[in-house]
Amino acid sequence: MLKKLTNNIGLKILSVASAILLWLIVLNLNDPVSTRTFANIPVEILNSETITENGEVYEVLDESNYVTIVVKAKRSVLDSLSYSDFYASADMSEINLSLNIVPINVTATRYAKQISEITQKTNNLKVNIEELEKKQFPVNTNVVGTVETGYGVGDITLSPNTLTVSGAESVVDTISKVVIDIEVSGASSSLDYQLTPYALDAAGNQINSENISFDVSTVHTLVEILENKKVKISYTPSSNILDGYEVGDVTLEPSMVEISGTADVMKELKEIVIPSDAIDLSSATDDVTTVIDLTQYLPAGATISDMESSNVAVTVEIKSKRTARVSLATKDIQLKNLDSSLHAEFSSDNINVVLQINNDDVLVVNSDDIKASVDLSEFKEEGTYEVEINFECPDDIKTSPITTTIVLSKATENSDTESDDKTSTEKKDTTQNSENKTESDSKTSTG
Structure with missing residues (x-):
């Protein structure tokens, strides 16, 4: 039996080795070693207080906080992996201050033993280090949308209404204002929000929130919705x-x-x-x-x-104002309520009256259109008095009362006769004018 087993031993060993080799060849053909690229793996920054404790702040440059790697492993392993199966970190305590770079370390969280090699396309986190700056800004409101018909936006109450922004000096200095957006579309009653602030530069562009921080994360916002009228x-x-x-x-x-x-x-x-x-x-x-x-x-x-x-x-x-000036004879002024024991005489024979014309169609004003009178009811004794002359004018003509001087004296038979003579003369003149068909109106053009 032993002789049979050891007979042609070399050939048998060769056969076993060939079988194993053939199995390995078949296995590699079915599950070969290959490579695969995984991109956008986020880099966790460790020990950032190494920078911030010195009153400084860092800014990540060139999006170097995302890393791309090439992984070498069997195809079956690669097919089971995703970018989330890798962990990338950069320890700020290892920063090279002369170059402002931090080494990035990538490890696999699954199939680590089945992965033969990880090659990083991004090896360092690039940072810019600046002095930390803090500034206070009032919170501005941007009302978005339209409330329900018949309503309007009333008072807006913010708590807090000012925020402190921290960040790199070069970034904070570009901030023009801090804003919250308030959505009011379709609102018909008051609103209560917790809103996230953001910063804008002078051109109205939003500043990357990763480069700044606020002393509070949200602003309590109360919006009063009021009725409209x-x-x-x-x-x-x-x-x-x-x-x-x-x-x-x-x-x-x-x-x-x-x-x-x-x-x-x-x-x-x-x-x-x-x-x-x-x-x-x-x-x-x-x-x-x-x-x-x-x-x-x-x-x-x-x-x-x-x-x-x-x-x-x-x-x-x-x-x-369109005005006209007419000369009015004082003898034509009606004396109202003159005491029978007194005689009245004006200090002048004529007075000038300024008329206001309120109708553009009125081109000529006749003195006969103006009726003047003086009320003497309060004067019972002789003397010289300032009296107010009142006027009656057509609807389109206006004038204000004016004053003139009148002398009151004891009425005598002569003064009565003179008055009668004047009246007789006026009547005679009127009769003659009528007979001669002579127009007696004093006409004045308006100016």
């Missing part, structure tokens, strides 16, 4: 204008504005009144247009629904 805007011009001019039409654009407010405020608010002295007309000789900010005339608890519509353009028409 359209109300009238009114303005009555001041009467303090130059002589010879008058105020014409007043135009407001817009004439109404939408207001937001609490229910109590909206119930009482009927119109927004712009004070007369809001526009100075004292030296105006032509139309005046002034833009008025309505917010200063709103009651407490009310706001303009759309702040872009908070201004109103008020145009006041300034017109030059």
Whole structure:
């Protein structure tokens, strides 16, 4: 038996070796060793306090905090791996300060023993080290969307309303403002948010949040949603204008504005009144247009629904008065309530009256169109008095009362006779004028 086993021993050993070799060849053909690239493996930064404890801050450059590797292993192993099966780290305590680089170490978290080789395409974390800077910024609000029809955005309360931003000096110095976005689309009641702030540069570009940090992560935001109402805007011009001019039409654009407010405020608010002295007309000789900010005339608890519509353009028409000057004989002034014991005599034979013409169609004014009178009921004794002459004019003509001097003396038979003679003469003149068909009206062209 032993002889049979040892017979041709060399040939038998060769056969076994050949079989093993053939098995290995077949195995490698079915599951060969290969390579595969895994990209975007995040690098965890360790011991960053090595930098920050010195009042400095680092910024990762060239996206070197993501690493790409090439893994060598059997195909069956490679097919089971993903980028999440690898862990990359950079220990800041190992930083090369002359080059500002930190070695990156990559290890496999699965199949480590089946992986024959890991080759890194990124070997170092590149950083820029700067002095740490801190600055305070007020929180700005950016309202996004439109509330439900009939409602508006009221007060917005922020807590905190200022934030401290920390980061590299070169980054913090580029910050123009800190903002939170407030979504109000379709809102009809007050809102309560925790919102994440972000920073913008002067061009409105958002600054990478990885390069800065805020002292709080969110801002507590309360948004008041108020009812809306359209109300009238009114303005009555001041009467303090130059002589010879008058105020014409007043135009407001817009004439109404939408207001937001609490229910109590909206119930009482009927119109927004712009004070007369809001526009100075004292030296105006032509139309005046002034833009008025309505917010200063709103009651407490009310706001303009759309702040872009908070201004109103008020145009006041300034017109030059058309005037005419006529000479009126004092003998034609009616003396009312003259005491029978007194005789009245004006100090002058004529008075000049300035008329204001309010109708462009009136081209000529007759003195007969103007009726003048003096009320002497309060004068019972002789003397010289300043009296007010009142006028009755057609609707399109206006004038103001003027004063003149009148002398009252004891009535005598001669003064009565003279008065009768004047009346007789006037009647005679009137008869003659009528017979001769001579026009007696004193006509004055308007200017």
